[in-house]
Amino acid sequence: MPRWKPDAVDRLQAAALELFGEQGFERTTVAEIAQRAGLTQRTFFNHFADKREVLFGLSSELQQEILREIAAGDDTLLPLDAVVRALGVAADRLFEDRRAAVARRHAVLAANPELQERELSKNAVLTEAIAAALNARGCDPETAFLAAGAAMVAQQVAFQKWTLPDEKRALRELLSDAVNSLRTTVSQPAGRS
Amino acid sequence: MPRWKPDAVDRLQAAALELFGEQGFERTTVAEIAQRAGLTQRTFFNHFADKREVLFGLSSELQQEILREIAAGDDTLLPLDAVVRALGVAADRLFEDRRAAVARRHAVLAANPELQERELSKNAVLTEAIAAALNARGCDPETAFLAAGAAMVAQQVAFQKWTLPDEKRALRELLSDAVNSLRTTVSQPAGRS
DNA sequence: AGGGTGACTGCACAAGCTGCAATCACTACT
């Protein structure tokens, strides 16, 4: 008989998502989460740097996937297209078949500004990492950051639509649409100075 | 003789900026800030929702300025141009003649992830507000958000250059350059499918 | 059998943050 039940991290993440959903992030204490997971507060902080981090277990995996796809992409792609392709592949692999779970997490995030702050922070780190990956493919740093940032803006639009209740299209398609809209919005129409 | 010295908020902001610069954000306690300002911790929290907020006094003013300029802009401008013009005007009015103060604050922010998180949050709120202002001018919501987001990405690039030690150009010019680069980066070159 | 590893725990404590009640100069009204 093992000394401890396995998968402590998973249990903490599951307990946190449940409790945040039931009573909200602020009204849930770390001690409560740990108790529901059959652990102690101290153990929670052994696994997560702070209370919010428990909701961001996937983001590291997501980032790795995206960076790998950028590095693996066709060399002839424009920087923006390279990022968009990578985001699409990552979305297919990590999001498309877990719509319900992603939606639950999204609902919790949407209800709490502190959690949104953390999400923005993760996105900013990801944007910088994408820019660095483009740079490694020969893109100059400024263009790399602009392409990364533009792709992330389109991604936000696409994700927001993807979470609407009756949306059936794949995130990848929505992203493609959003990028097309962005191209239209940003481009200078001919005939103006 | 008045019961309290005036300008409690200003004194707290000044004391905080000094202390954060001297010993860093994390190693400065709220009690210390309040003490240097001749007040108490409790009073600090009467004026600021949390410890970080003391560094973001200008952001509300900045946002108002930007939104006003968007609303006041020429109706024939493209959405992106309307935002860029407004950001340029706001930069001229609020940043250009306080380079030193802005740089000190920027140095403090750059040294601390928690503060950067808050800054990202402010930028996200600003982006949404800009999108709403564009929407009020007749722009559809998706285009509005894309234009707002694109402008903010360009703004980030421009601001980053503006804070380099030997940069002499105005933020407005750097922003204009960044937007041009963004247009190039995002646009589909002719002759590709 | 014995020693090392590593996940988990308990305890003490700093610091952020909040609710509540109290103080008291200033202001306005009578």
Place this chain on the structure above:
DNA sequence: AGTAGTGATTGCAGCTTGTGCAGTCACCCT
């Protein structure tokens, strides 16, 4: 002048987050 109300500030008690440190003990390796 007297009276009442306003509002910035304060003290205090308390909860929660987060950390440092030392201890336990099943498991693994030799």
